[in-house]
Amino acid sequence: MPELPEVETVRQGLLPVLEGRRLLKVETRRADLRRPFPPDFARRLTGRKVLRLYRRAKYLLAELDGGETLVIHLGMSGRMSVGVEDQKRALGAYIHAADLGFGKHDHVLFESDAPARIVFTDHRRFGLMDLIENDSLEQHPLFRAMGPEPLSNHFNSAILKAALKGKKTPIKSALLDQRVVAGLGNIYVCEALHMAQISPKRLADKIQPAKLEPLVQHIKAVLITAIEAGGSSLRDHARTDGTMGYFQHNFRAYDRTGQPCPTPGCKGMIKRITQAGRSTFYCATCQK
DNA sequence: CTTGGGTCCTGTGCGC
DNA sequence: TGCGCACAGGACCCAA
Numbered sequence: 305m306p307e308l309p310e311v312e313t314v315r316q317g318l319l320p321v322l323e324g325r326r327l328l329k330v331e332t333r334r335a336d337l338r339r340p341f342p343p344d345f346a347r348r349l350t351g352r353k354v355l356r357l358y359r360r361a362k363y364l365l366a367e368l369d370g371g372e373t374l375v376i377h378l379g380m381s382g383r384m385s386v387g388v389e390d391q392k393r394a395l396g397a398y399i400h401a402a403d404l405g406f407g408k409h410d411h412v413l414f415e416s417d418a419p420a421r422i423v424f425t426d427h428r429r430f431g432l433m434d435l436i437e438n439d440s441l442e443q444h445p446l447f448r449a450m451g452p453e454p455l456s457n458h459f460n461s462a463i464l465k466a467a468l469k470g471k472k473t474p475i476k477s478a479l480l481d482q483r484v485v486a487g488l489g490n491i492y493v494c495e496a497l498h499m500a501q502i503s504p505k506r507l508a509d510k511i512q513p514a515k516l517e518p519l520v521q522h523i524k525a526v527l528i529t530a531i532e533a534g535g536s537s538l539r540d541h542a543r544t545d546g547t548m549g550y551f552q553h554n555f556r557a558y559d560r561t562g563q564p565c566p567t568p569g570c571k572g573m574i575k576r577i578t579q580a581g582r583s584t585f586y587c588a589t590c591q592k
Numbered sequence: 593c594t595t596g597g598g599t600c601c602t603g604t605g606c607g608c
Numbered sequence: 609t610g611c612g613c614a615c616a617g618g619a620c621c622c623a624a
Contacts, residue, residue: 471595477596580596
């Protein structure tokens with residue numbers, strides 16, 4: 305599910321209940337997600353204070369007192385929700401018993417001293433959680449080869465040019481490669497390529513140099529706009545309060561098969577093709 | 593080294 | 609209404 309804008313939206317929703325707060329209780333409700341939780345995961349988290357909640361690419365990172373960082377990846381279907389009972393209690397509303405129960409795919413519970421009850425739900429279980437020493441975070445296999453953060457100054461046309469040099473894959477696949485730029489997924493790659501009017505089939509090292517800077521700017525722009533919209537809510541993504549993002553209403557190409565191309569003056573239709581096993585949506589008329 | 597394909601898992605929507 | 613298949617915001621792992 306979540307690409308950078310969705311993870312950022314989740315981070316912002318969790319800030320008031322996690323950053324500067326202490327974890328009073330942590331409970332895992334099964335032994336693994338994509339892989340097992342680290343040894344004593346819940347026990348090692350209990351009582352720790354979250355000094356800072358930040359994001360790297362699609363990872364949520366909670367820096368804890370004691371020199372370790374809780375690493376969370378939402379996979380395809382992961383959600384974090386702040387318990388409705390906390391919101392209702394704040395409003396003085398009646399708390400329904402069902403609000404306190406667990407669903408079938410609620411895998412991790414965090415309680416902070418906000419106070420708040422935060423539930424991680426992930427029906428496909430492609431998500432992961434780990435606890436890593438701060439000093440070894442950058443060298444950790446999850447982050448070691450990761451490319452630049454797209455909204456930072458470390459992501460620019462010169463860096464992108466170097467990263468694409470010699471790449472034999474289509475640009476669509478290259479931009480999904482987290483070593484090239486970290487945080488894009490299927491939606492925002494399709495959207496950025498449409499905005500930049502670059503064909504997803506064009507080989508990565510064959511992009512005209514003059515088109516690289518616009519591509520970089522469109523990538524940044526679509527991410528920023530999507531964050532402002534609270535991300536895209538298709539199937540699984542919701543904000544931590546359960547409300548939906550609305551960037552899906554701004555899609556130009558993604559999931560718009562058969563609809564007219566929104567590029568001004570373009571008479572094309574959005575097509576769906578498969579690249580590297582994933583759907584690509586684009587306009588063959590204006591994307592060259 | 594790079595690249596492509598299969599795989600993990602569950603749920604949903606479609607055509608028949 | 610049921611069944612089977614395709615597909616879903618991701619990213620490993622392994623073979624070539």
